[in-house]
Amino acid sequence: MKEYRDSEKKSFLTEEEFRRLYTRCRPMFVRIADSYVHNLHVAEDITDESFIRLWEKRDEIITTNYEAYAFRSVINRCIDHLRAETMLNSIRQDIHESRSRMQMYEISSLKSFNPDKIFAAEVKSLFWRCFDRMPAMTRKIFIASRYEGKTYSEIAESTGISLRQVTSHIQYALKMLRSELEDYLQ
Numbered sequence: 001m002k003e004y005r006d007s008e009k010k011s012f013l014t015e016e017e018f019r020r021l022y023t024r025c026r027p028m029f030v031r032i033a034d035s036y037v038h039n040l041h042v043a044e045d046i047t048d049e050s051f052i053r054l055w056e057k058r059d060e061i062i063t064t065n066y067e068a069y070a071f072r073s074v075i076n077r078c079i080d081h082l083r084a085e086t087m088l089n090s091i092r093q094d095i096h097e098s099r100s101r102m103q104m105y106e107i108s109s110l111k112s113f114n115p116d117k118i119f120a121a122e123v124k125s126l127f128w129r130c131f132d133r134m135p136a137m138t139r140k141i142f143i144a145s146r147y148e149g150k151t152y153s154e155i156a157e158s159t160g161i162s163l164r165q166v167t168s169h170i171q172y173a174l175k176m177l178r179s180e181l182e183d184y185l186q
Helices: 015-037 040-056 066-112 115-133 136-146 152-159 163-180
Strands: none
Touching: 015 040, 015 066, 040 066, 115 163, 136 152, 136 163, 152 163
16 A cells, blocks of 8 residues: 655545535535536536545545545536537437438328329229129120210110110119229229
8 A cells, every 4th residue: 555645645534524515515516517507406416426426435535625526526527417418419419300301201202102003003903803794785885985985875776775774784884883993982
């Protein structure tokens, strides 16, 4: 163990000295810490933690000025707190920027979303499946009406059936299609 000269001898902090130091310096240290961290509760915690650490390490600390030591401890904890806050703010900023980019991507994605294109192939498939199940005459009349642009009278004349029967075939074809495509019709 290293020997100390009289002026360098280790002075141990007694409980009474600690109590006086705490009572005298705590309010001032809290104000100083608060002037840096701008949060009274955090400043109080920093100051109290510094005093607790001083008390716990009192046998290991080599100093003749415990007030200066405690003050330096408060300042160091303020620095640590501010560094941690800076890092946390940087992380929050990164998260915010990532969320903003993700939202912009989602907005862009939703804007370009075209349900007609997605469901067109499925609707077309359902249509042709239904169309294939129609009776031959109904299918022939439906094609003449919807794809060839013929009137009901022209269809009746070309097929040799009554106008009423043409109307019935068209109504039956539309009923089949509505039933098959009901999930896609509004």
